Amino acid sequence: DAKTTQPPSMDCAEGRAANLPCNHSTISGNEYVYWYRQIHSQGPQYIIHGLKNNETNEMASLIITEDRKSSTLILPHATLRDTAVYYCIASSGGSNYKLTFGKGTLLTVNP
């Protein structure tokens, strides 16, 4: 899996959009970009993933640059419950699909 780099922490005001960046400059063509989050003392929760097109679901949007070297996870209207560590992972999946977690970004949503 390609190495990813994320800022260690970010703050966001409740109700505003939270934009979490991730750098994956060595990503290979068959590697997807995954985002998971972990709320304190819980297991990780899947958010979204993408290959090269921008993706949106009920939780978030994923913007991947054209060269695929970086991406941004967007939480359109952050709430206090979105306070968590957000992990960006590049993985090719397949039968040996396993996720290697980096340090992630601690997003703190403030009232």
Next chain:
Amino acid sequence: GAVVSQHPSWVICKSGTSVKIECRSLDFQATTMFWYRQFPKQSLMLMATSNEGSKATYEQGVEKDKFLINHASLTLSTLTVTSAHPEDSSFYICSARDKRASGMPYRGTGELFFGEGSRLTVL
């Protein structure tokens, strides 16, 4: 969505005893399950990959004789921490891969689900 359940959610034991943690996929069959360990303020570290009906594959540095993994059915994997010591105190998390994803072109979404975690404290 798919559910993975771990039991117990927390356990306290004396040093030298063995502790078993169960990981169950409740509404899907999992050919592959993964066990992670997480120390306070650190990220998840993959310990081993558990495949149904075969021996687990351990990551470098993880003692297979200390962390026994059994994946006897498509819905259950167990992790046994043998002769636990205080340094084994950690948050153990399992994840399960839906069997239906095996052999298919990789979709990514919804194929890997995580349990709630089990917190082990060894006194």
